[in-house]
Amino acid sequence: MKVLVVFGTRPEAIKMCPLVNQLNNTQGVDVRVCVTGQHREMLDQVLSIFNITPDYDLNLMKPGQTLQWITSQVLDGVSEVIDQCQPQVVLVHGDTTTCFAASLAAYYKQVAVGHVEAGLRTHDIYSPFPEEANRKLTGALAQFHFAPTQTAADNLTREGVDSKRIFVTGNTVIDALLQTVKTVNSRSDLISESTQALIQLSRQKRVVLVTCHRRENFGAPFASICQALIEISELPNTLVVFPVHPNPNITKITQESLTEHANIKLIKPLDYADFVALMDSAAVILTDSGGIQEEAPSLNKPVFVLRDKTERPEAIEAGTVSLVGTHTQTIVTQVGQALADTASAQKAIENPYGDGKACQRIVAILQDQLP
Numbered sequence: 001m002k003v004l005v006v007f008g009t010r011p012e013a014i015k016m017c018p019l020v021n022q023l024n025n026t027q028g029v030d031v032r033v034c035v036t037g038q039h040r041e042m043l044d045q046v047l048s049i050f051n052i053t054p055d056y057d058l059n060l061m062k063p064g065q066t067l068q069w070i071t072s073q074v075l076d077g078v079s080e081v082i083d084q085c086q087p088q089v090v091l092v093h094g095d096t097t098t099c100f101a102a103s104l105a106a107y108y109k110q111v112a113v114g115h116v117e118a119g120l121r122t123h124d125i126y127s128p129f130p131e132e133a134n135r136k137l138t139g140a141l142a143q144f145h146f147a148p149t150q151t152a153a154d155n156l157t158r159e160g161v162d163s164k165r166i167f168v169t170g171n172t173v174i175d176a177l178l179q180t181v182k183t184v185n186s187r188s189d190l191i192s193e194s195t196q197a198l199i200q201l202s203r204q205k206r207v208v209l210v211t212c213h214r215r216e217n218f219g220a221p222f223a224s225i226c227q228a229l230i231e232i233s234e235l236p237n238t239l240v241v242f243p244v245h246p247n248p249n250i251t252k253i254t255q256e257s258l259t260e261h262a263n264i265k266l267i268k269p270l271d272y273a274d275f276v277a278l279m280d281s282a283a284v285i286l287t288d289s290g291g292i293q294e295e296a297p298s299l300n301k302p303v304f305v306l307r308d309k310t311e312r313p314e315a316i317e318a319g320t321v322s323l324v325g326t327h328t329q330t331i332v333t334q335v336g337q338a339l340a341d342t343a344s345a346q347k348a349i350e351n352p353y354g355d356g357k358a359c360q361r362i363v364a365i366l367q368d369q370l371p
Protein backbone atom coordinates (compact mmCIF):
# COMPACT_ATOMS: atom_id res chain seq x y z
CA MET A 1 0.00 0.00 0.00
CA LYS A 2 1.53 3.32 -1.06
CA VAL A 3 0.21 6.38 0.73
CA LEU A 4 1.01 10.08 0.37
CA VAL A 5 0.03 12.26 3.34
CA VAL A 6 -0.15 16.03 2.69
CA PHE A 7 -0.52 18.81 5.27
CA GLY A 8 0.66 22.34 5.88
CA THR A 9 -0.63 23.96 9.07
CA ARG A 10 -0.14 23.33 12.79
CA PRO A 11 -3.58 21.79 13.43
CA GLU A 12 -3.30 19.49 10.42
CA ALA A 13 0.14 18.37 11.62
CA ILE A 14 -1.16 17.62 15.13
CA LYS A 15 -4.02 15.60 13.67
CA MET A 16 -2.02 13.82 10.91
CA CYS A 17 1.29 12.98 12.64
CA PRO A 18 -0.19 10.17 14.77
CA LEU A 19 -1.69 8.73 11.56
CA VAL A 20 1.69 8.90 9.78
CA ASN A 21 3.26 7.04 12.71
CA GLN A 22 0.48 4.44 12.70
CA LEU A 23 0.99 3.90 8.93
CA ASN A 24 4.76 3.69 9.42
CA ASN A 25 4.29 1.02 12.08
CA THR A 26 2.07 -1.11 9.82
CA GLN A 27 3.70 -3.83 7.75
CA GLY A 28 3.39 -3.52 3.99
CA VAL A 29 2.70 0.23 4.01
CA ASP A 30 4.97 2.66 2.16
CA VAL A 31 4.13 6.14 3.49
CA ARG A 32 5.48 9.43 2.17
CA VAL A 33 4.88 12.80 3.82
CA CYS A 34 4.60 16.08 1.92
CA VAL A 35 4.37 19.34 3.87
CA THR A 36 3.41 22.58 2.18
CA GLY A 37 4.74 24.79 4.99
CA GLN A 38 1.57 26.96 5.06
CA HIS A 39 2.40 27.63 8.78
CA ARG A 40 6.20 27.30 8.85
CA GLU A 41 7.47 27.47 12.44
CA MET A 42 4.35 26.16 14.12
CA LEU A 43 4.39 23.18 11.75
CA ASP A 44 8.06 22.26 12.28
CA GLN A 45 7.66 22.16 16.04
CA VAL A 46 4.84 19.56 15.77
CA LEU A 47 6.88 17.43 13.33
CA SER A 48 9.71 17.34 15.84
CA ILE A 49 7.49 16.23 18.77
CA PHE A 50 6.18 13.32 16.69
CA ASN A 51 9.67 12.55 15.25
CA ILE A 52 8.59 12.94 11.63
CA THR A 53 10.86 14.16 8.83
CA PRO A 54 8.91 15.02 5.69
CA ASP A 55 9.95 13.41 2.38
CA TYR A 56 8.84 16.49 0.43
CA ASP A 57 8.80 20.07 1.70
CA LEU A 58 7.21 22.62 -0.64
CA ASN A 59 8.15 25.39 1.84
CA LEU A 60 5.34 27.69 0.73
CA MET A 61 5.15 30.63 3.07
CA LYS A 62 5.63 34.25 2.20
CA PRO A 63 4.55 37.44 3.94
CA GLY A 64 1.04 38.54 2.92
CA GLN A 65 0.31 35.28 1.07
CA THR A 66 -3.16 35.24 -0.50
CA LEU A 67 -5.57 32.32 -0.68
CA GLN A 68 -5.34 32.19 -4.48
CA TRP A 69 -1.53 32.16 -4.34
CA ILE A 70 -1.40 29.30 -1.80
CA THR A 71 -4.02 27.36 -3.79
CA SER A 72 -2.13 27.54 -7.08
CA GLN A 73 1.25 26.79 -5.46
CA VAL A 74 -0.08 23.76 -3.58
CA LEU A 75 -1.83 22.51 -6.72
CA ASP A 76 1.39 22.69 -8.76
CA GLY A 77 3.68 21.44 -6.00
CA VAL A 78 1.56 18.45 -4.93
CA SER A 79 1.00 17.46 -8.59
CA GLU A 80 4.76 17.14 -9.04
CA VAL A 81 5.09 15.13 -5.82
CA ILE A 82 2.35 12.75 -6.99
CA ASP A 83 4.23 12.28 -10.29
CA GLN A 84 7.38 11.40 -8.37
CA CYS A 85 5.99 9.03 -5.75
CA GLN A 86 2.95 7.51 -7.55
CA PRO A 87 0.74 6.88 -4.47
CA GLN A 88 -2.45 4.80 -4.48
CA VAL A 89 -4.11 7.26 -2.14
CA VAL A 90 -3.50 10.84 -1.01
CA LEU A 91 -4.58 11.59 2.58
CA VAL A 92 -5.58 15.16 3.40
CA HIS A 93 -7.04 16.76 6.50
CA GLY A 94 -9.96 18.96 7.42
CA ASP A 95 -10.61 22.32 5.88
CA THR A 96 -7.41 24.17 5.01
CA THR A 97 -6.42 25.56 1.62
CA THR A 98 -3.65 22.92 1.58
CA CYS A 99 -6.33 20.24 2.03
CA PHE A 100 -8.52 21.42 -0.84
CA ALA A 101 -5.70 22.17 -3.31
CA ALA A 102 -3.93 18.84 -2.61
CA SER A 103 -7.22 16.99 -3.16
CA LEU A 104 -7.67 18.76 -6.49
CA ALA A 105 -4.10 17.80 -7.50
CA ALA A 106 -4.84 14.15 -6.66
CA TYR A 107 -8.14 14.25 -8.51
CA TYR A 108 -6.49 15.64 -11.66
CA LYS A 109 -3.96 12.79 -11.45
CA GLN A 110 -6.81 10.29 -10.87
CA VAL A 111 -5.43 9.20 -7.52
CA ALA A 112 -7.91 8.39 -4.72
CA VAL A 113 -8.34 11.01 -1.98
CA GLY A 114 -8.88 10.03 1.67
CA HIS A 115 -10.38 12.91 3.65
CA VAL A 116 -9.58 12.79 7.36
CA GLU A 117 -11.99 14.81 9.56
CA ALA A 118 -14.65 14.75 6.85
CA GLY A 119 -18.21 16.03 7.12
CA LEU A 120 -17.93 19.00 9.52
CA ARG A 121 -20.37 21.71 8.47
CA THR A 122 -21.77 25.03 9.69
CA HIS A 123 -23.95 25.15 6.54
CA ASP A 124 -22.80 28.74 5.96
CA ILE A 125 -20.25 28.95 3.15
CA TYR A 126 -18.83 32.23 4.51
CA SER A 127 -18.45 31.11 8.13
CA PRO A 128 -15.82 29.98 8.71
CA PHE A 129 -14.27 31.43 5.56
CA PRO A 130 -12.72 29.80 3.57
CA GLU A 131 -12.84 26.57 5.59
CA GLU A 132 -16.51 25.67 5.00
CA ALA A 133 -15.97 25.76 1.21
CA ASN A 134 -12.61 23.98 1.48
CA ARG A 135 -14.12 21.01 3.30
CA LYS A 136 -17.18 20.79 1.01
CA LEU A 137 -14.99 20.94 -2.12
CA THR A 138 -12.66 18.28 -0.67
CA GLY A 139 -15.70 16.14 0.13
CA ALA A 140 -16.79 16.39 -3.51
CA LEU A 141 -13.44 14.92 -4.64
CA ALA A 142 -12.79 12.30 -1.92
CA GLN A 143 -13.27 8.53 -2.26
CA PHE A 144 -12.85 7.80 1.45
CA HIS A 145 -14.54 10.04 4.01
CA PHE A 146 -13.20 9.52 7.54
CA ALA A 147 -15.88 11.24 9.63
CA PRO A 148 -14.94 11.89 13.27
CA THR A 149 -18.51 11.56 14.57
CA GLN A 150 -21.92 10.24 13.49
CA THR A 151 -23.13 13.86 13.15
CA ALA A 152 -20.39 14.51 10.58
CA ALA A 153 -21.24 11.28 8.76
CA ASP A 154 -24.92 12.31 8.66
CA ASN A 155 -23.96 15.64 7.05
CA LEU A 156 -22.22 13.72 4.25
CA THR A 157 -25.13 11.33 3.77
CA ARG A 158 -27.50 14.31 3.44
CA GLU A 159 -25.21 15.69 0.71
CA GLY A 160 -25.58 12.44 -1.25
CA VAL A 161 -22.21 10.81 -0.46
CA ASP A 162 -22.38 7.02 -0.91
CA SER A 163 -22.69 5.55 2.61
CA LYS A 164 -20.20 2.77 1.70
CA ARG A 165 -17.54 5.49 1.40
CA ILE A 166 -18.23 7.06 4.84
CA PHE A 167 -16.44 5.68 7.91
CA VAL A 168 -16.96 6.95 11.47
CA THR A 169 -13.51 6.75 13.06
CA GLY A 170 -13.31 9.33 15.87
CA ASN A 171 -11.03 12.34 15.57
CA THR A 172 -7.27 11.73 15.32
CA VAL A 173 -6.70 14.78 17.57
CA ILE A 174 -7.64 12.60 20.56
CA ASP A 175 -4.93 10.11 19.52
CA ALA A 176 -2.46 13.04 19.41
CA LEU A 177 -3.64 14.42 22.76
CA LEU A 178 -3.57 11.12 24.66
CA GLN A 179 -0.13 10.22 23.25
CA THR A 180 1.19 13.67 24.20
CA VAL A 181 -0.33 13.62 27.73
CA LYS A 182 1.40 10.27 28.29
CA THR A 183 4.74 11.60 27.02
CA VAL A 184 4.49 14.80 29.07
CA ASN A 185 3.57 12.90 32.25
CA SER A 186 6.69 10.75 31.99
CA ARG A 187 9.04 13.47 30.64
CA SER A 188 8.48 16.80 32.40
CA ASP A 189 11.84 17.92 30.93
CA LEU A 190 9.99 18.29 27.62
CA ILE A 191 8.08 21.26 29.07
CA SER A 192 9.82 24.62 28.81
CA GLU A 193 10.79 26.47 32.00
CA SER A 194 8.40 29.34 31.24
CA THR A 195 5.44 26.95 30.90
CA GLN A 196 6.46 25.13 34.08
CA ALA A 197 6.38 28.52 35.84
CA LEU A 198 2.84 29.16 34.55
CA ILE A 199 1.75 25.71 35.73
CA GLN A 200 3.15 26.55 39.20
CA LEU A 201 1.16 29.82 39.16
CA SER A 202 -2.03 27.90 38.29
CA ARG A 203 -1.82 26.29 41.76
CA GLN A 204 -2.45 29.73 43.30
CA LYS A 205 -4.46 31.51 40.62
CA ARG A 206 -7.33 30.51 38.33
CA VAL A 207 -5.81 30.39 34.85
CA VAL A 208 -8.06 31.40 31.96
CA LEU A 209 -6.31 30.10 28.84
CA VAL A 210 -7.16 31.94 25.61
CA THR A 211 -6.49 31.34 21.92
CA CYS A 212 -8.02 33.33 19.07
CA HIS A 213 -7.09 33.45 15.39
CA ARG A 214 -10.11 32.79 13.12
CA ARG A 215 -10.51 35.12 10.18
CA GLU A 216 -14.16 35.89 11.00
CA ASN A 217 -13.03 37.37 14.36
CA PHE A 218 -10.58 39.87 12.84
CA GLY A 219 -11.47 43.54 13.55
CA ALA A 220 -14.42 44.53 15.75
CA PRO A 221 -15.19 41.04 17.18
CA PHE A 222 -11.58 40.65 18.32
CA ALA A 223 -11.57 44.14 19.89
CA SER A 224 -14.67 43.14 21.84
CA ILE A 225 -13.02 39.85 22.93
CA CYS A 226 -9.95 41.81 24.15
CA GLN A 227 -12.18 44.06 26.27
CA ALA A 228 -13.72 40.92 27.80
CA LEU A 229 -10.24 39.59 28.61
CA ILE A 230 -9.39 42.82 30.43
CA GLU A 231 -12.55 42.55 32.55
CA ILE A 232 -11.96 38.84 33.26
CA SER A 233 -8.38 39.58 34.34
CA GLU A 234 -9.80 41.96 36.98
CA LEU A 235 -11.82 39.16 38.64
CA PRO A 236 -10.29 38.02 41.97
CA ASN A 237 -7.34 35.64 41.83
CA THR A 238 -7.47 35.25 38.05
CA LEU A 239 -4.70 35.14 35.46
CA VAL A 240 -5.42 35.33 31.71
CA VAL A 241 -2.79 33.50 29.63
CA PHE A 242 -2.93 34.13 25.88
CA PRO A 243 -0.52 32.43 23.44
CA VAL A 244 -0.85 34.88 20.55
CA HIS A 245 -1.14 33.47 17.02
CA PRO A 246 1.43 35.19 14.74
CA ASN A 247 -1.20 36.53 12.30
CA PRO A 248 -0.74 40.35 12.16
CA ASN A 249 -4.52 40.89 12.50
CA ILE A 250 -4.21 39.37 15.98
CA THR A 251 -0.76 40.54 17.13
CA LYS A 252 -1.43 44.23 16.42
CA ILE A 253 -4.61 44.52 18.56
CA THR A 254 -3.27 42.36 21.38
CA GLN A 255 -0.17 44.51 21.63
CA GLU A 256 -2.18 47.74 21.53
CA SER A 257 -4.86 46.74 24.03
CA LEU A 258 -3.60 43.99 26.34
CA THR A 259 0.06 44.60 27.16
CA GLU A 260 -0.51 47.02 30.06
CA HIS A 261 -2.63 44.68 32.19
CA ALA A 262 -0.95 43.01 35.16
CA ASN A 263 -3.08 39.84 35.11
CA ILE A 264 -2.85 39.20 31.38
CA LYS A 265 0.16 37.27 30.10
CA LEU A 266 0.70 37.47 26.35
CA ILE A 267 3.05 34.72 25.24
CA LYS A 268 4.26 33.21 21.96
CA PRO A 269 2.39 30.19 20.53
CA LEU A 270 3.45 27.19 22.58
CA ASP A 271 4.90 23.90 21.45
CA TYR A 272 2.21 21.24 21.46
CA ALA A 273 3.60 19.47 24.57
CA ASP A 274 3.67 22.79 26.49
CA PHE A 275 0.19 23.69 25.33
CA VAL A 276 -1.27 20.34 26.38
CA ALA A 277 0.33 20.69 29.84
CA LEU A 278 -1.02 24.23 30.19
CA MET A 279 -4.53 23.22 29.08
CA ASP A 280 -4.44 20.58 31.77
CA SER A 281 -3.68 23.17 34.44
CA ALA A 282 -6.22 25.80 33.26
CA ALA A 283 -9.49 26.48 35.09
CA VAL A 284 -11.35 27.60 31.94
CA ILE A 285 -10.49 27.81 28.23
CA LEU A 286 -11.67 30.51 25.81
CA THR A 287 -11.03 29.81 22.15
CA ASP A 288 -12.15 30.04 18.55
CA SER A 289 -10.00 27.01 17.66
CA GLY A 290 -11.57 23.80 16.42
CA GLY A 291 -8.99 21.39 17.81
CA ILE A 292 -9.09 22.80 21.33
CA GLN A 293 -12.88 22.30 21.47
CA GLU A 294 -12.27 18.66 20.66
CA GLU A 295 -9.35 18.15 23.04
CA ALA A 296 -10.65 19.94 26.14
CA PRO A 297 -13.42 17.44 27.04
CA SER A 298 -10.73 14.74 27.44
CA LEU A 299 -9.11 16.99 30.08
CA ASN A 300 -12.51 17.81 31.69
CA LYS A 301 -12.13 21.53 31.03
CA PRO A 302 -15.03 23.91 30.42
CA VAL A 303 -14.63 25.67 27.06
CA PHE A 304 -16.19 28.90 25.80
CA VAL A 305 -16.15 29.19 22.03
CA LEU A 306 -15.59 32.73 20.75
CA ARG A 307 -17.72 32.24 17.63
CA ASP A 308 -21.38 32.56 16.63
CA LYS A 309 -21.44 29.30 14.68
CA THR A 310 -19.75 25.96 15.18
CA GLU A 311 -19.37 22.79 13.14
CA ARG A 312 -18.93 20.89 16.40
CA PRO A 313 -22.33 20.54 18.12
CA GLU A 314 -21.41 17.32 19.95
CA ALA A 315 -19.60 18.80 22.97
CA ILE A 316 -22.20 21.56 23.27
CA GLU A 317 -24.83 18.83 23.57
CA ALA A 318 -22.61 17.01 26.10
CA GLY A 319 -22.41 20.25 28.13
CA THR A 320 -18.66 20.96 28.30
CA VAL A 321 -18.52 23.48 25.48
CA SER A 322 -20.59 26.70 25.29
CA LEU A 323 -20.92 28.86 22.21
CA VAL A 324 -20.43 32.29 23.77
CA GLY A 325 -19.93 34.51 20.70
CA THR A 326 -17.88 37.70 20.81
CA HIS A 327 -19.91 40.19 22.89
CA THR A 328 -17.90 41.51 25.82
CA GLN A 329 -20.59 41.29 28.52
CA THR A 330 -21.80 37.81 27.54
CA ILE A 331 -18.24 36.47 27.68
CA VAL A 332 -17.46 38.12 31.02
CA THR A 333 -20.70 36.93 32.66
CA GLN A 334 -20.40 33.33 31.47
CA VAL A 335 -16.71 32.96 32.26
CA GLY A 336 -17.28 34.56 35.69
CA GLN A 337 -19.99 31.99 36.44
CA ALA A 338 -17.81 29.08 35.33
CA LEU A 339 -14.92 30.29 37.49
CA ALA A 340 -17.24 30.53 40.49
CA ASP A 341 -18.56 27.02 39.88
CA THR A 342 -15.50 24.85 40.47
CA ALA A 343 -17.62 21.67 40.61
CA SER A 344 -18.72 22.02 36.99
CA ALA A 345 -15.14 22.88 36.05
CA GLN A 346 -14.09 19.38 37.07
CA LYS A 347 -17.08 17.49 35.62
CA ALA A 348 -15.88 14.32 33.84
CA ILE A 349 -17.57 13.41 30.57
CA GLU A 350 -16.98 10.92 27.80
CA ASN A 351 -15.34 12.78 24.93
CA PRO A 352 -17.71 12.71 21.93
CA TYR A 353 -14.80 13.28 19.53
CA GLY A 354 -12.94 10.05 20.08
CA ASP A 355 -11.21 7.46 22.20
CA GLY A 356 -7.64 7.68 20.88
CA LYS A 357 -8.02 4.84 18.35
CA ALA A 358 -9.02 6.81 15.23
CA CYS A 359 -5.65 6.23 13.49
CA GLN A 360 -5.86 2.45 13.98
CA ARG A 361 -9.33 2.46 12.45
CA ILE A 362 -8.30 4.57 9.44
CA VAL A 363 -5.32 2.33 8.65
CA ALA A 364 -7.48 -0.82 8.95
CA ILE A 365 -10.08 0.68 6.57
CA LEU A 366 -7.41 1.61 4.01
CA GLN A 367 -5.96 -1.92 4.19
CA ASP A 368 -9.41 -3.32 3.62
CA GLN A 369 -10.43 -0.94 0.82
CA LEU A 370 -7.29 -0.53 -1.28
CA PRO A 371 -6.38 -3.25 -3.81
Ligand SMILES: CC(=O)N[C@@H]1[C@@H](OP(=O)(O)OP(=O)(O)OC[C@H]2O[C@@H](n3ccc(=O)[nH]c3=O)[C@H](O)[C@@H]2O)O[C@H](CO)[C@@H](O)[C@@H]1O
Pocket residue numbers: 009010011012014015093094095096099117120128131173211213243268269270271272273275276288289290291292295
Ligand atom coordinates in the same frame (compact mmCIF):
# COMPACT_ATOMS: atom_id res chain seq x y z
C1 LIG B 1 -12.97 25.97 11.27
C2 LIG B 1 -12.09 25.13 12.13
O1 LIG B 1 -12.36 24.98 13.29
N1 LIG B 1 -10.97 24.60 11.56
C3 LIG B 1 -10.01 23.83 12.30
C4 LIG B 1 -8.63 24.31 11.96
O2 LIG B 1 -7.83 24.14 13.09
P1 LIG B 1 -7.86 24.85 14.53
O3 LIG B 1 -8.87 25.93 14.59
O4 LIG B 1 -8.02 23.77 15.53
O5 LIG B 1 -6.37 25.48 14.59
P2 LIG B 1 -5.46 25.97 15.75
O6 LIG B 1 -6.24 26.61 16.83
O7 LIG B 1 -4.36 26.75 15.10
O8 LIG B 1 -4.76 24.67 16.32
C5 LIG B 1 -5.29 23.96 17.38
C6 LIG B 1 -4.27 22.94 17.83
O9 LIG B 1 -3.04 23.59 18.17
C7 LIG B 1 -2.69 23.32 19.53
N2 LIG B 1 -2.04 24.53 20.05
C8 LIG B 1 -2.76 25.69 20.26
C9 LIG B 1 -2.14 26.84 20.74
C10 LIG B 1 -0.73 26.81 21.00
O10 LIG B 1 -0.10 27.80 21.42
N3 LIG B 1 -0.06 25.64 20.75
C11 LIG B 1 -0.67 24.49 20.27
O11 LIG B 1 0.00 23.47 20.07
C12 LIG B 1 -4.00 22.91 20.21
O12 LIG B 1 -3.80 22.02 21.27
C13 LIG B 1 -4.79 22.23 19.06
O13 LIG B 1 -4.46 20.87 18.92
O14 LIG B 1 -8.02 23.57 10.88
C14 LIG B 1 -7.94 22.20 11.10
C15 LIG B 1 -7.10 21.54 10.02
O15 LIG B 1 -7.78 21.10 8.91
C16 LIG B 1 -9.30 21.57 11.27
O16 LIG B 1 -9.13 20.34 11.89
C17 LIG B 1 -10.19 22.35 12.21
O17 LIG B 1 -11.51 22.04 11.81
